[in-house]
Amino acid sequence: MTAIQVDDLTKQFGEVAANDGVTFDVESGEIFGYLGPNGAGKTTTIRLLLGLLKPTSGTAHVLGADIRDRKALTATKADIGYLPDTLGFDGRLTGHQTLDYFARLHGDERREELLELFDPPLDRAVETYSEGNRRMLGIVQAFMHDPKLVIMDEPTAGLDPLKQDRLHLFIEEERQAGKTLFFSSHTLSEVQRVCDRVGIIRNGRIVAHEEIETLLTQSGKEVWVHLAEPVNEKQFVTDEMIDVEVVENAVHFTYTGHIQGLLEHLVQFDNQDLEIGNPQLDTIFKHYYREEDTIPET
Amino acid sequence: MTAILHNEARQLRRSSLILAGAFAVIAAFFLAVFPAMQEEAELIADAYPEYMIVLLGVEELHTIEGFSAGYIYPMLWILFGGIYFAYVGGGMIAGDIRSRKMDLTLSNPVSRESVIAQKVGALWFPLVVLNAALMLIVYGGAAILGESFDLEALLMVHLLSVPYLLVCAGIGLVLSVLLDRAGQAQVMGLGLVFILWLIDGISLLDADYEWVGDLTPSRYYNVNDILVHAEYDFGDASILLVAFLTLVLMATFLFVRRDI
Numbered sequence: 133m134t135a136i137q138v139d140d141l142t143k144q145f146g147e148v149a150a151n152d153g154v155t156f157d158v159e160s161g162e163i164f165g166y167l168g169p170n171g172a173g174k175t176t177t178i179r180l181l182l183g184l185l186k187p188t189s190g191t192a193h194v195l196g197a198d199i200r201d202r203k204a205l206t207a208t209k210a211d212i213g214y215l216p217d218t219l220g221f222d223g224r225l226t227g228h229q230t231l232d233y234f235a236r237l238h239g240d241e242r243r244e245e246l247l248e249l250f251d252p253p254l255d256r257a258v259e260t261y262s263e264g265n266r267r268m269l270g271i272v273q274a275f276m277h278d279p280k281l282v283i284m285d286e287p288t289a290g291l292d293p294l295k296q297d298r299l300h301l302f303i304e305e306e307r308q309a310g311k312t313l314f315f316s317s318h319t320l321s322e323v324q325r326v327c328d329r330v331g332i333i334r335n336g337r338i339v340a341h342e343e344i345e346t347l348l349t350q351s352g353k354e355v356w357v358h359l360a361e362p363v364n365e366k367q368f369v370t371d372e373m374i375d376v377e378v379v380e381n382a383v384h385f386t387y388t389g390h391i392q393g394l395l396e397h398l399v400q401f402d403n404q405d406l407e408i409g410n411p412q413l414d415t416i417f418k419h420y421y422r423e424e425d426t427i428p429e430t
Numbered sequence: 431m432t433a434i435l436h437n438e439a440r441q442l443r444r445s446s447l448i449l450a451g452a453f454a455v456i457a458a459f460f461l462a463v464f465p466a467m468q469e470e471a472e473l474i475a476d477a478y479p480e481y482m483i484v485l486l487g488v489e490e491l492h493t494i495e496g497f498s499a500g501y502i503y504p505m506l507w508i509l510f511g512g513i514y515f516a517y518v519g520g521g522m523i524a525g526d527i528r529s530r531k532m533d534l535t536l537s538n539p540v541s542r543e544s545v546i547a548q549k550v551g552a553l554w555f556p557l558v559v560l561n562a563a564l565m566l567i568v569y570g571g572a573a574i575l576g577e578s579f580d581l582e583a584l585l586m587v588h589l590l591s592v593p594y595l596l597v598c599a600g601i602g603l604v605l606s607v608l609l610d611r612a613g614q615a616q617v618m619g620l621g622l623v624f625i626l627w628l629i630d631g632i633s634l635l636d637a638d639y640e641w642v643g644d645l646t647p648s649r650y651y652n653v654n655d656i657l658v659h660a661e662y663d664f665g666d667a668s669i670l671l672v673a674f675l676t677l678v679l680m681a682t683f684l685f686v687r688r689d690i
Binding site: 179183184186202203206207209210212214218219220221234236237238273 | 434529
């Protein structure tokens with residue numbers, strides 16, 4: 133079953149298309165990473181999915197509800213948890229009062245269990261909270277009614293590394309329990325670590341939508357070669373090599389062709405050392421952004 | 431589901447109590463001068479320029495009811511009370527959208543219609559607290575001065591003020607849905623209520639323009655009729671209630687269609 137189905141979703145703010153024909157789907161029971169730099173349109177997609185914004189054209193279905201059908205979407209929200217990027221809590225309430233408030237709005241059967249993992253100082257007013265504590269309170273709020281789908285916008289922002297690990301572990305456990313997790317991030321390593329599939333958005337458009345593994349395979353191999361003598365770039369570099377960096381005897385590049393071809397090419401040189409591996413998502417990510425160096429800051 | 435209603439009412443607690451305290455202090459000042467004015471009531475009424483008499487609706491100043499209808503209620507209730515409710519209405523939506531509090535609210539299984547209904551419902555708290563406070567102050571103050579205030583008239587002047595105050599809140603609410611900043615909506619709301627109050631008073635000065643005042647809410651809440659003449663115009667109160675409901679519907683119509 134599909135938890136989220138996005139079809140040609142477009143949102144214009146005046147002249148600017150914050151989302152431009154965005155299409156992707158999130159399967160039930162997977163962790164989906166929604167990746168892109170700040171201003172790419174991630175938050176716009178999320179706010180469209182929650183019915184906070186109205187699409188200019190196209191639509192999406194969240195747990196079967198059409199986002200243009202306000203009534204259906206409102207009813208569905210009982211099964212959705214949401215962790216926004218900016219947490220608009222009422223600062224004068226304490227953590228306890230805040231959770232009591234959300235408990236009345238959507239239930240809290242898992243509150244205690246979550247507070248053992250994420251423990252903001254509940255007796256203090258939220259306005260005195262650090263960024264990390266606000267985030268933890270947001271996590272408890274998003275999961276405490278045991279929703280089927282949790283939408284998280286930059287969930288680890290402000291969390292210390294220990295709590296980040298804890299969150300990653302927690303959402304993997306949730307996935308095993310059958311939950312669907314939608315997860316936006318500009319932190320590549322965390323998406324690579326926890327997500328099953330990924331959608332990459334750039335300037336409001338989806339530029340990649342696949343399994344992490346496929347993305348890594350399709351993105352070629354990361355290669356380091358050490359030659360016995362200084363590299364002659366003209367001789368060495370072929371069309372299949374991108375991101376080539378040469379430092380004296382060493383070359384580092386991403387190889388986009390077949391491995392067999394690479395090996396046949398390399399035997400012509402006096403190789404001292406060779407390393408071939410999967411590229412980091414960071415490297416892949418760079419490709420999607422490099423084509424247009426002038427990414428507008430929004 | 432009344433979680434939002436409770437939370438909003440709690441937020442109005444402090445400002446309502448502070449305003450009730452301020453009312454007590456100002457009303458005490460007014461009441462303190464009543465005995466002196468009572469003796470000179472006719473002289474004072476004569477000395478006033480015509481427009482002040484019309485603007486404040488000064489009649490029967492030598493009675494505690496007439497004095498309250500001429501000074502205390504126009505100032506404290508129609509003007510300050512109206513301004514407070516317009517201010518509260520102006521803070522209902524715009525501020526929550528800007529602080530992203532509305533994102534969290536609407537991520538719950540609660541419709542936008544319900545959000546507005548609950549926020550408006552939370553006005554029960556200031557309505558009860560301020561009405562009770564002012565009633566007690568006026569009745570108690572009169573008793574201290576050895577006057578006995580007509581209790582029925584007092585109850586009616588407060589009961590019939592509720593639709594008026596709700597209209598003021600409704601004006602703020604519509605602005606709060608239209609504008610992006612709570613501060614703007616609040617200032618425009620209270621400014622508008624003040625201007626409407628002025629228009630109501632000034633239009634009475636010229637028979638040709640008196641109809642303009644028919645477009646102002648305070649025209650439909652006449653404290654002199656209630657306190658001095660014991661005339662209770664439920665028709666006017668109904669007009670105000672209809673206006674209030676229209677404003678709430680308008681705000682809801684706009685709110686469900688706008689981006690957050």
